[in-house]
Amino acid sequence: MRRSTRAVLAAASAGLLLAACGVGADPVQNPKLSEDEVTISMNWWGADARTQQTLDAIELFEEEHPNITVEPQYADWVGYWDRLATTTAGGDMPDVSQFDALYLASYAERGALLDLSTVSNILNTSALPDNILDTGRVGGDLYAVPTGATTNGVLINTSLFEQYGVEIPDTDDWTWEEFERAAVELTEASDGEVHGMSPWGSDSFSLTVWARQHGGQLFDAEGDLALDPDLLASYWHRTLDFIDSGAAPSVAQIIEGDGLPLDQVSVVTGKSAMSFIPAGQFIAYQSAAPDFNYDLANWPTDGDTREGFQYLKPSMYWSAASTTEHPAEAALLIDFLTNDTRVAELFGLDRGEPGNPAFREAAEPHLDDAGRESLAFTEAMADEVGDTPPIIPNGASDIDALLKRYYQQVLFGDASPEDAAEACLSELQDSINATG
Structure with missing residues (x-):
């Protein structure tokens, strides 16, 4: 199974x-x-x-x-x-x-x-x-x-960038445009043997950081959903954009790699060069791929990105x-x-x-x-993190499983990001309400 x-x-x-x-x-x-x-x-x-x-x-x-x-x-x-x-x-x-x-x-x-x-x-x-x-x-x-606690970061396989002669942007102050351009350049330089990045789509940690970049949050202090469906839809739209530009692998390749153990994921096997990970897992990734060198970087931003979007998630x-x-x-x-x-x-x-x-x-x-x-x-x-968001409430423990199910519908074209976001959040709120 x-x-x-x-x-x-x-x-x-x-x-x-x-x-x-x-x-x-x-x-x-x-x-x-x-x-x-x-x-x-x-x-x-x-x-x-x-x-x-x-x-x-x-x-x-x-x-x-x-x-x-x-x-x-x-x-x-x-x-x-x-x-x-x-x-x-x-x-x-x-x-x-x-x-x-x-x-x-x-x-x-x-x-x-x-x-x-x-x-x-x-x-x-x-x-x-x-x-x-x-x-x-x-x-x-x-x-x-x-x-302990950790932020979310971008894992960068610097060995692959060096191998294909692609310059990594200045990660101290990089934009989403620079991030995607570097990913596309690496995909093209490798003739598609390597993709520049692995996209997100079904984990609540990266979704929380994405929401906080845009002034949102997943839950409020009372334990109810506070996420605007448009923000969840934009999170999935960004993945589709990465796929369309060639920065990320195809839908078939993403599905094929879903659920693999860490030592088999594409950023470890050298099939992709960047990935969004809990920063505390950096050692595990580096240990799983000793022939590669990795760096960690903060997320890219845009001009309207909110300060303090990173937070300390308990390990x-x-x-x-x-x-x-x-x-x-x-x-x-x-x-x-x-x-x-x-x-x-x-x-x-x-x-x-x-x-x-x-x-x-x-x-x-x-x-x-x-x-x-x-x-x-x-x-x-430490100087970049904002306030810790409210804890995942009772009834929402399966949030990652729900995100995965609706994310796959988006990837397969069975639902638009907007429709999938509405349905996903409605189902999650019903689950929270059932515990009240």
């Missing part, structure tokens, strides 16, 4: 199972650590390297707290959310879980997550800047501690279950993962650029060139 289809099914099953999820009793304020033997479970998604790093961190934690045993649980992205929905519905959610912004509000508003203010006697979040920490709040309450979070029988120990583990700099040395930038400044300082000496470039880009963008 294709990954994209599995993702849709996972989101749907998660919503059905969460509707009846078990929730914990009223949490104890300022719980005390037990002196007895305690076992808690810790749950995360990721590849083998992340799993080994996390197991090493667990070993350090258990050495520090010999009466606490941490039971590891892990899976790939889709399997992770399937299993988490099932265990949560059965009242057996893992004590500590890695979380994503897509699902945070859904679980928090159904009472599945522990209000972390109740364990503030153990969990210290003071090292995290407010604009990062606040991304873990739902309805004003803290349900998740961000591991991922740590959360605790409302059903945990050991809230103090769960909080202690999250505190360890958030504040112990030995964890930073183990994790590096695997879970994004650390939100804790001490983590960044501890991780930097252990980073390779790609890691240092990724960190430098994030630090350089």
Whole structure:
């Protein structure tokens, strides 16, 4: 089964199972650590390297707290959310879980997550800047501690530009016209063997940045859709323009590459030279294509682009279950993962650029060139970011799956960008309303 289809099914099953999820009793304020033997479970998604790093961190934690045993649980992205929905519905959610912004509000508003203010006697979040920490709040309450945050950037395969003799514009102040012209020039210089860029179309991160460039946003503070359908239509029109100009691959090539693992996407295999990515994934792309050299750049702009269009999107979070029988120990583990700099040395930038400044300082000496470039880009963008947008609301967890479905209709010519945008946003609002 294709990954994209599995993702849709996972989101749907998660919503059905969460509707009846078990929730914990009223949490104890300022719980005390037990002196007895305690076992808690810790749950995360990721590849083998992340799993080994996390197991090493667990070993350090258990050495520090010999009466606490941490039971590891892990899976790939889709399997992770399937299993988490099932265990949560059965009242057996893992004590500590890695979380994503897509699902945070859904679980928090159904009472599945522990209000972390109740364990503030153990969990210290003071090292995290407010604009990062606040991304873990739902309805004003803290349900998740961000591991870090990242902006969106343009990944540029400089090796391909050098190979075909195409000059990269000055990315410190480039325009959309300059971006597209460089992409078309590379396509033509390679006789179509390489396309200048891979277009967007179905991820909420790039859509949010696009909307913010034009003064819009996806959701409002009340959890309703705030995106003008014309903005979503313009996002898809831009992709069609890229295809028509030759900057981007054909529709058939885009569809063929949909859902591929990272090591097979066109910007890694050398079939395209630029792509819009979460900047925190730069290391993963560079590691997947060691024969190429990559740079990161901010998005192109136009004369009417709004300032502060970039924002810090949380990489991922740590959360605790409302059903945990050991809230103090769960909080202690999250505190360890958030504040112990030995964890930073183990994790590096695997879970994004650390939100804790001490983590960044501890991780930097252990980073390779790609890691240092990724960190430098994030630090350089610190003065460019605007306010963090409202969190993805309950009922909107499948936004990326919806975007993908309607984006494909646009690509195949089954719907105009305007009609697809109206239908997509209507369906998304209905999903949000159904949770109210």
